[in-house]
Each structure stands twice: as C-alpha cells, then as structure tokens.
Amino acid sequence: MSPLQQQIQKHRQGNPVGITSVCCSHEQVLRAALQAAKGEPGSLLLIEATSNQVDQFGGYTGMRPAEFMAFARQLAREQGLAPERLVLGGDHLGPNAWQRRPAAEAMGLARELVHAYVQAGFQKIHLDCSMACADDPARLPDEAVAARAVELAAVAEAAALQGGVAVTTPQAAQQTLNIHAQAFAQAGLQEAWRRVIAMVVQPGVDFDPEVVQAYAPAAAARLSDWVAAQPGLVFEAHSTDYQSEPALHALVRDHFAILKVGPAATFALREALFALAAIEREWLPLEQQSQLPQVLEQAMLAQPRHWAAHYPGDTSAQRLQRRFALSDRLRYYWGEPAVQQAVERLIANLRARPLPQTLLSQFLPDLLEPVRAGRLAAEPWALVRERVQAVLRPYLRACHRNQVQIESNRPEILSEA
Secondary structure (H helix, E strand, O other): OOHHHHHHHHHHOOOOOOOEEEOOOOHHHHHHHHHHHHOOOOOOEEEEEEOOOEOOOOOOOOEOHHHHHHHHHHHHHHHOOOHHHEEEEEEEEOOHHHOOOOHHHHHHHHHHHHHHHHHHOOOEEEEOOOOOOOOOOOOOOHHHHHHHHHHHHHHHHHHHHHHOOOOOOHHHHHHHHHHHHHHHHHOOOHHHHOOOOEEEEOOOOEEOOOOEEOOOHHHHHHHHHHHHOOOOOEEEEOOOOOOOHHHHHHHHHOOOOEEOOOHHHHHHHHHHHHHHHHHHHHHOOHHHOOOHHHHHHHHHHHOHHHOOOOOOOOHHHHHHHHHHOOOOHHHHHOOOHHHHHHHHHHHHHHHOOOOOHHHHHHHOHHHHHHHHOOOOOOOHHHHHHHHHHHHHHHHHHHHHOOOEOOOOOOOOEOOOO
16 A cells, blocks of 8 residues: 555544645745654655646646656755655646636646646646536536546556556565476476576666656565565566665665666766766867767667657657656667767867866866865766766665664665764
C-alpha cells in the first residue's frame, strides 16, 4: 500500500490519525510546512497543486506538473524531510479551468491535465468534474459528473502504467527463481546454478527524459526481506541513474547490491563537453570554434532512429530533449566521425593555452576550487573526467562505505563524516 493508504487504514482500524494537506504553491509557505512536518516524526506531508496553479501549460505559477514535482522535492531535500514522508497531489483536476469551452473540448484538455499529473509522479489525484461547461445545463446530473470522472480515472490509470514502474513482488521473484532453478537442473547445469549471484528485479526506480522516479525503501521492504532469506543471492538494480546518494546507500542496504548506471554518466560527459564548448565560444574567434553542439544536432537530425521514438512533442520540445533529456539518447552519436572530429578540435583548441579561470568559473563553477587548489589540472579531458567521476563516486561510496544503521529497522541514512 502507498503511505496514504496505510494512513487511511490506520484511521479505519481505530487509530485517530489523519493527513495534513497543504494546498499552496508559495515557496515560503511550503518551506514552513516542510520544516513543521520534519518536527513531527512519523508524519506525512501532502502538498497539493490545484488545476489553476499548475497545468500542462504552466498555470498561474508557470510550472507544469513535472516542474512542480521537482520544485517540491528540491524544497524537501533542502529542509531535510525524508522523501518517503512527502506526498504530492493534484487538486480539482478536471475541466475547471476550461468551463467556458464546450464540454468535449474542455474534457480533452482535462485528459491532458490528468495525464501530465500522473506521469509526473503525483500520487493523490482529486478528480473533479462537477462544474458545467459552456454547452452543459446549469447543473450537471450526477450521472454525467460520474461518467466524466470515470473517463479521467481511465486516463490516470493508463498514465500510471506508462510513467511509473511497480516494484517487483516477492511472489513474482520467487516464481522466477523457481522456474530458472528447474530449467538449469533439467539441463544438467546444477553447478552453474550454484554460481548464480544475482537476479534482476524492479525496486521502483526509473527515469524518463525529464522525471526521476526516486527509490522508496518502504515500497521495496517486502522484496528486500524476501531476498535476505535466499542463500547467496542479491538483487541487481537497473536504471539507478540520477538517484540521490542516500537512495543509493539505501538500495545497497536493502540487498540491491549491484547498481547499474549508464545514461547519468554520459549525461555528465555531455554537460562537461557542452560547458567546454561554451568556454570556447566566448574565448575564440568563430572560425576557430569546433561548434560541437551544432555538429551533434546535425548528426541526430540526419539519423533520428536513436531518438525519434523516445522524444514526443513538437519541434521545440524535441530539440530540447535531444540536447538535455535525462535519457540521453545523444550518447549514441559520440562515435560519428563528424562528432569525433568536433570533439578533437574542441580539446585541441582549449589545450593551446591556459584556460581563463573566469570562464571556468562561469561554465564549470564546481571545478574552479579544485583547479585553484591544485587538486585538478585545468586540462580539458581532466575536467570532463572529474565531472563524470562526480556521478560515479556516490555509487562507489554506497557500495564500499555504506552509511546506514544496520541494527535499526528501515534506518535513515547517516551523513558521511
């Protein structure tokens, strides 16, 4: 069950508990709410965005659902509230903002709205179809309200299947293990079966071009307990890219002992190379420049097979995703001859003389201090590797210096000394 369902179940079982829902988008109000929730151990904080505050076009806050989700989670991290104690909801989702339009048009926009909220990871969805649209009677019959709510609920269910990933159940893991053990035995490969060390399951982590589904230890607890009882076996977790360091530590603690990372590393590579191209653009005459971002764009447009099916939207949205999507389909193009030549030219250009620290400060500010201190060479490839290593070090720390309290039940992550 979700944290919300667990709380409702406690209430129904006679425990007088409830859920505080803060329906607001103002940063300072949300900071105050997060601080207050942190001071009440064990409580949940439900933050809800209304359909006029946040919609697929930005609402009056200027934020779409995925952007509001990222905004709220960032505030929670800054205030020190554990991610599993924050729940995001959408309030009055329906044709509310488009009541002056015909019902068919308003409901079409409402379907887009609900889809955007669910795909962004909002867990509580308030469907409200009680308002009349332009061609409706003044008071909608209950049957019409319910039919429209069902229509939006179907959209929400479909979006949930597309956007989020469900944690593998212990029953499914056990069935997979049993079937494979039997198949190995029938093939006379019992000795090979004894060398099996891990199985791949879904711990509930994933990412798409814009949104990361964070690890929730409570959701994977039963699966973690199951594998603890399987001699010599651990889990291998895929798509752990962009998880926080505390989440990586928690994954290892929960027996997801092999953590796979890929696009996050090439995303960091791209970030660093684009930053160096920005330095080049500010520093050198146009005729000398590598034009690396433009060369990559040309390569991706010339061969769209690696990204076209993954990046929806209009031309502008696709252009943004080609360059900056978390799924990093750009990684398929580094081996193209024209791209390789542009990278080589970029590196050669920046090696010709010492990099200006003012430009390093502007475009790679996190690397300026180690360069000044002499811990990092101001050499292009060294800077690129450092940016990639910054992504990989949390994995190494999680796997080799895991900071958790093993003796406590589902412990919080300890900060590293």
